[in-house]
Amino acid sequence: DTEVTQTPKHLVMGMTNKKSLKCEQHMGHRAMYWYKQKAKKPPELMFVYSYEKLSINESVPSRFSPECPNSSLLNLHLHALQPEDSALYLCASSQTPGPAYEQYFGPGTRLTVT
């Protein structure tokens, strides 16, 4: 089973709202990722968790706050977002944090900020 699940599928939020995106995998993977993808662009890396610890933050604004409660779960907390943050947010996981390991993506959350 190579499934990564994400909830919700779609999210519409105002600029003053607080919301969270959730990601789950049960493959025993120890690296998890958040990506942002704008229309007609490739995914852009936001955060990497390695063994439940934040290992990479690609200079993401603090209005995005990641959390890894355990090895299977990854959250992205959203607060005071801007309309330009509207995008497809993708979660991915890989067996270990090594560069040669395949990343498996979830279906994504389509976020619209109004």
Add this chain to the structure above:
Amino acid sequence: TQLLEQSPQFLSIQEGENLTVYCNSSSVFSSLQWYRQEPGEGPVLLVTVVTGGEVKKLKRLTFQFGDARKDSSLHITAAQPGDTGLYLCAGALYYGNNRLAFGKGNQVVVIP
């Protein structure tokens, strides 16, 4: 600077025809992954190539990794409408820790 260049960016062909798309770089990768992405969905991993010169087949899809591990190609034989999608290549950099460098994708449309 885009590390991986994919060409052509857009390709439209008739059902039953063959096609080849390319993923090129001046950088060396420890591995390269190909994904297919449908609109509004996450990328689905198709294959990973690791060894220079490696060829992998997935039904009608043939993937090749260049000898120098800087480029790759994807060939589809007798394309079907279900092959329509955005094909993304992503290279794992030796020095990039967990980072994958993505190309911008090859948009393939197969017309019934």
